[in-house]
Structures are given as structure tokens and as C-alpha cells.
Amino acid sequence: MDGFPALDGVTHRFVEVPGLRMHVAEAGSGPPVLLLHGFPQHWWEWRKVVPGLADGHRVLCPDLRGAGWTAAPAGGYTREQLLADVVALLDALDLDRVDLVTHDYGAILGFALCLEHPDCVGSHVTFGAGHPFVRFHPRMLGVLWRLWFQEVIATPGLGPWTLRSGRLPRHLLVSPTVPDAWTEQDLELFVAPLRDPARARAxxxxxxxVILGEVARISRGAYRDAHLTTPTVVLYGADDPAGLPLELLGGHEDRADDLRQELVPGAGHFVADERPDAVVDHARALFASRG
Structure with a gap:
């Protein structure tokens, strides 16, 4: 890939963790905040969020395994390994505790970090995936058809081919969103890495x-005995075509000490791109409330 896109105040480094060379974009100073992106994005997802959070915080935006400028080895694309990558990154950066902002499969890793390493996380703002305690309701079946692309991408051979072509990842980015959330440069920055066969396979x-695997884990009741102690705000884009009413997204009431869910008007799945102000405001409010 070519050089990094420019964002005022952001520096870049590569960090060696076991079996992986990770790219990290960093800005600001103060209490550390770790931002974990979703698919098909990388650290550039946070371009509109970083300026608001870097005023008073040290903001760290890694590219996860196989994404952006981080290496794309042949294996390791499991929940357990990606979580181990994040834990190893915190150790390499000598960070004992961070606040979290996460999206999509980054949210899966964020909740895993909160549940399995609770001492590492102060608070968590997340969107694009929901919480892991949700219980099945028949009305959920009405939106499943909108997620047809998940099985396509997950299919060996077919999935990498559709990602390399660029059409499907571009469709995922632009179809559910507000028209002015993206520039053509933004779209190209997210689609271009997937033209690399290794990254398409990743x-x-x-x-x-990870993504369909987490659906299976939740369906099997993997979190039935889990308890979340991390203060958490879950955001949902009010205009997400695959979104569900908040009344169907319970199940956390006896599984979390402090979990609040909010709708964000004028946003779909990609809340950081569509309503970065909402992400920053919720994050800063949550961080301040526990400070």
C-alpha cells in the first residue's frame, strides 16, 4: 500500500507483537483511548473522531490483523487470536488500562476484552454490533435478508473474489449511509487493500x-454466565436498514452493571463516519463520568 493519508496531529508507528507487525496511528496526549475499527475499514475510519478525542486524550488507532497497514499473515483470523493481538499491543505500549471506542467486529473484540480482561478497560463506547447478551426474538428474522453479504464473504473462494473485485465492499460502505459521509478518497482507501489476495482471504x-462465529457463540448461550462490569454505552444508528427496535435488544439487564443503549439519528451502521459528533460526545461524557 502507499503512504498514510494525512490527518493533522496524527503520527504513525509499527509495533511488533507475537507473530504480527501492527500499524498504529496515534494523536493527542492524556488518558489513553483505544479505537478498534470494523470491516471493511481500518484506522482511517476514525478520521472524523480523532480530532475531538485527541483534545485531552492519547488516541490510539491500530489496524487489526489483516487490515490497513498491519500485516496479513495466512492465519490467525479468530476471535481468540485477534483478542490476543490487542492484549499484546497494550502490553507492548505499556498500557495497563484504556478506555475503548469500538465498531463492528472491533466491538466483538471490545466486549471480549471487557469480559476477559476487565482490569484493562475503564469504559467502553461501541456501535455496529450490539452487546453479547441479546436474546433471540422471532421479529429479528425480518432483517436477516439484509445481511445476505455475510455468508457470501464468509464462503471460501467466493468471498475473497467478491472482496478483490471491490464492488461488494464499496456497496457495504455506501448503500446504508448518508450521502455526504464519504469522499471518493475515503472509499478508495478502504477498498484498495482488499485488492491484495492475502487481505481478501483475511x-x-x-x-x-469472528463475525459469524460470534453469532453462533451468542446463539449457543456462550455469555449466559458472563457478567460485564465495564461501564458501557451501545450506540445504534437510527437509520440502519438492518437495525432492530431497542425493545428487542435487551437481555443485558442482569448481565451488566452499567450498560446503556442509545439511538443516533442520522446514522446507519457506520456511525463514526456519519455522526462522528455523536461518537465523540458520548465517549467524552462516559469517560468524564467515571473520571
């Missing part, structure tokens, strides 16, 4: 093992 494995 994206397919990610969907197969």
Missing part, C-alpha cells in the same frame, strides 16, 4: 470465524 476468514 477478510473472508474474519467473517467466517
Amino acid at each position: 477478510g473472508s476468514a474474519l467473517y467466517r470465524n
